[in-house]
Every structure is written in structure tokens, then in C-alpha cells.
Amino acid sequence: xxxxxxxxxxxxxxxxxxxxxxxxxxxxxxxxxxxxxxxxxxxxxxxxxxxxxxxxxxxxxxxxxxxxxxxxxxxxxxxxxxxxxxxxxxxxxxxxxxxxxxxxxxxxxxxxx
Amino acid sequence: xxxxxxxxxxxxxxxxxxxxxxxxxxxxxxxxxxxxxxxxxxxxxxxxxxxxxxxxxxxxxxxxxxxxxxxxxxxxxxxxxxxxxxxxxxxxxxxxxxxxxxxxxxxxxxx
Numbered sequence: 421x422x423x424x425x426x427x428x429x430x431x432x433x434x435x436x437x438x439x440x441x442x443x444x445x446x447x448x449x450x451x452x453x454x455x456x457x458x459x460x461x462x463x464x465x466x467x468x469x470x471x472x473x474x475x476x477x478x479x480x481x482x483x484x485x486x487x488x489x490x491x492x493x494x495x496x497x498x499x500x501x502x503x504x505x506x507x508x509x510x511x512x513x514x515x516x517x518x519x520x521x522x523x524x525x526x527x528x529x530x531x532x533x
Numbered sequence: 534x535x536x537x538x539x540x541x542x543x544x545x546x547x548x549x550x551x552x553x554x555x556x557x558x559x560x561x562x563x564x565x566x567x568x569x570x571x572x573x574x575x576x577x578x579x580x581x582x583x584x585x586x587x588x589x590x591x592x593x594x595x596x597x598x599x600x601x602x603x604x605x606x607x608x609x610x611x612x613x614x615x616x617x618x619x620x621x622x623x624x625x626x627x628x629x630x631x632x633x634x635x636x637x638x639x640x641x642x643x644x
Contacts, residue, residue: 424576455634462620462634463577479633510576519565519625522632524576 424525443511452494456507555621564625
């Protein structure tokens with residue numbers, strides 16, 4: 421089991437560019453989510469999914485889009501990158517709601533110039 | 534979603550026990566208390582979860598008093614490799630999915 425994988429590990433964008441952060445899990449979990457972590461801060465929820473075809477907004481959704489066409493994959497799209505989106509992005513999956521254990525990927529470090 | 538409060542940082546020395554207390558005054562009946570550990574440049578990792586009283590695993594113990602308005606994560610005999618950020622989360626309801634991690638507690642273990 422690879423668990424949760426994320427690509428790329430590092431990315432530098434220019435303001436206004438778009439890109440997609442990839443996330444995949446092989447644990448057959450229904451629930452997946454995207455977080456961002458800014459320096460010295462905790463993780464803030466961007467978007468989440470409760471199953472294929474079902475997504476919803478988290479705490480900081482502006483500037484990001486998601487879709488969930490399969491159980492395994494949950495890509496995060498930056499529509500028009502801004503310096504304020506410079507952050508480390510973590511994808512997580514878990515089998516259930518609320519307090520269930522979340523399994524995190526290794527993260528993508530994004531810099532927007 | 535119950536709000537949690539935990540210390541920003543704690544210092545310790547190798548071999549000592551570290552206790553981190555998390556306050557969650559508005560915890561709901563169906564909420565569980567979960568602790569995660571995060572090393573630099575890695576995603577958080579689940580440590581332990583409990584509902585009431587005491588839970589122990591190979592990594593830590595979790596103490597929860599009867600009123601459940603706080604919880605204490607205990608790390609026995611810490612080593613340098615326990616230096617990390619520790620997050621306390623309270624959640625559990627069927628609609629309780631929008632989880633966000635607070636700033637956590639940065640534990641620094643010194644030789």
C-alpha cells in the first residue's frame with residue numbers, strides 16, 4: 421500500500437498561472453480532503469469530498485477547484501495563482517466522518533511569484 | 534465543531550515525560566478527541582484517540598476526565614525524535630467533517 425501520494429513535491433508558479441495538484445489514495449477510503457498550511461500555522465481545510473462525484477467547500481475555498489471522478493483521485497486546481505496561495509498543500513483520506521483517523525500525503529510545497 | 538485550546542510551545546529534555554493539555558469546553562456528546570503529530574516537511578500522523586477515561590498505545594497515553602472538557606496527551610520518556618508539533622482535534626458527529634487543525638503545540642526535546 422502506497423497510502424496517500426501527492427505530486428509534485430515542489431512547484432513554482434508565476435502569478436496568474438494555473439496548475440493542478442494531484443492526490444491519490446489506494447486505501448479505498450470514501451472521504452478525501454485538501455488542506456493548506458502556512459508557516460507557523462495549523463492546517464486549514466480547502467475542499468473535501470465524501471465520495472466520487474461529491475465535493476464541498478471547506479474553510480478557505482476561494483481560488484481553488486476540485487472534482488472527484490473516482491474513489492482514488494482527488495485533484496486540486498488553482499485557477500489563477502496568486503502570491504497568497506504560496507503554502508504547503510496536504511491531501512488526506514479517511515474511511516469515515518468526523519473523528520476517524522485521517523491519512524495524510526507528504527505534501528506539495530507551492531511558491532507563487 | 535468544538536473549539537480547542539492548547540499551549541503554543543513546550544520544552545523538555547530527553548527521558549522526561551511530556552504532558553500536553555487541550556481544553557475543549559464545548560465538546561459534544563458524540564465527539565471524540567484525537568491527537569496528531571507532525572514532523573517538519575511531513576503531513577500530520579495520527580497518534581491516539583479517545584472518548585473518555587484513559588487510552589494507551591505504544592506511543593502515548595490520553596487522559597480524559599469525566600466532564601470531557603479537557604484532555605491530556607502524555608508522551609513517556611521523550612527522545613529527540615519526539616520534537617514535533619502536536620495537534621488536538623475534537624470531532625465525531627455525522628456532519629462533523631469540516632476539520633481544521635489549530636496551530637498546535639510545538640514540543641522541543643533537548644539533549
